[in-house]
Amino acid sequence: MSISRINPELFHKLVGLAALELTEDEGAYLLTEMNNQLSSVNALLQVPLDEDIQPTLHGIQCQGAGPRADLWQPFPTPGEILAGAPETEDGMFAVPDVKGAK
């Protein structure tokens, strides 16, 4: 497998997709660090994988009770949640218009 590097074009695309804005210095630093981290990650490409190995999402098999029943349960104090919002209107979160929306 080929070893990858992140080029400035791909980096700027990622910044947009991540809904971020960066200063020039910050962008230069982050791109350098991403490629340095990728040097470490690329070591994985050299690992001889065991043939029978299956990917795991958790180290241990989850012993949990599993998800709760998907039932609507009203939060007892919704006003408390709204009180923490940057802006509200008529008991709802308020945001600027969405671009292109009518």
Added chain:
Amino acid sequence: MSLNQLSASEVSARVRAGEISAREVLEASLQQIHAVDGCSGSLDYQPNDPAEEQKVHAFIRLTEDLARSQADEVDRKLAEGENPGILAGVPVSIKDIFTLHGIETTAASRILWNFKPPYTATPVQKLINAGALILGKANLDEFTFGSSNESSAYQPAPVNPWDPTRVPGGSSGGSTASVAAEEVALSLGTDTGGSIRQPAAFCGVVGLKPTYGRVSRYGLMAFSSSLDCPGPIARNVSDAALMLQAIAGVDPKDSTSSVLPTSNYIDALKEGVKGLRVGLSPDYAHLYYPDFETGELAQESIQKEISQAVEHAASVLADLGAEIVENVPLPNAKYGIPTYFVVSRVEAASNLHRFDGVKYGYRTPVEVEDLQDLIRRTRAEGFGSQVKLRILMGMYLSSEGFAANYYQRALKVRAMIRRDFERAFDPNGEHRLDVILTPTTATTAFKRNDVFGNTVRMQYSDQMTVSANHAGIPAVSIPGGLDANNLPIGIQFIGPDFREDLILRAGYAYEQATQTEAWRAIRPAVLSQEVKK
């Protein structure tokens, strides 16, 4: 001995016996905080007082009023003959990544400015139910993303109580510093790649990462959901066991919390190590570090005094009747950090999309064009560089065209890391281990500003701890000596699934057998007036 020096077990016993009141314990703790901690972390800190350089700065926010009401409740229960709980009157700090109802919870990030959660995290609630006194929210690396606490948006960052020119480690650095500086007896931390154990090693305290699912994650702001583990930080092994007893157990609010019954961690301590099989692995004798050009791993030796501390601990345990098993192969441990770079970044990027300036926390004050502009500007101003880096890296590694090479492969390597441990602990296998003994870190605490900014080097300070997170198994770091600079050394015991009792037993046996060693009489510099200029 002052009240602040008492262990949590002693405080609880004396409060419950009516020898001291919870209120007295609380006031002594607050006095200590005011003496050694200096100013709390803030978003607009301006350094202008040299005296602050010598302070610990463990906290973002003190919760004195809350703690006073909790102390009064403990004293009331005792007066009325009720059981106040196993942590009655014990002062505790909480890493500021756990929600606490009505108390600002920041994750050390500007983006959560003024966020007051409408609910309390389960492990925090369990501490309160057990009679603990919540004294404050401890500082951390922003969203836990770091190993030194320097990335906190709330400055000044905590320092190492043993030498304020050095970092406390991270990301639970405020927590471990607050315990080492005797400001509190216990702290609640989190460990995703070593964030309890690495700072515990750096600060000379005990830090336990339980098995994944042993302690509920409800109310913990997620970094990497398949790796995050809340756990205890204490000054001795008994206290770590006591705290684990209080916070462990199933929680209907966390579907990954385990339904398996908890052990009696406190009683188990006294069972000793006679007959226990303790493994040593050559794969934990070196640090494996990438060559930036080739991506291949180069090898560096760990600090000699740390290797010697591990050898000494093995010798102590052998004298107590443990069987030492050498040359246990854990060959995939060296891929722990590359695997972590992938798994943790992908999960972090997913978890961080929710912060957008709409529902809670910080919103940009500048005029914006539309909703997308609002979100972009809020995230640009609200997140620090380390958070942005993790989001971008996670998005890259999980993007179409790269995920097969990186994410899918990392999940397989993670399974191989897990398999190494399964083989080592297999009761019918070649090694049949009960616990594995390793260093916690490759070095003792490094100087502030020496590593910060070099994100690869910083991440590799978790080389010895991260594999237990990948495997989901429990591990504890305990003090194992001091180096030539009087900086703490941590040794680590790793155990099989849900066998926290075994690693605590091994740690306790070592701790008790080394009580008279000279290094144990030396105290952190901030407590002994030996602070270096």
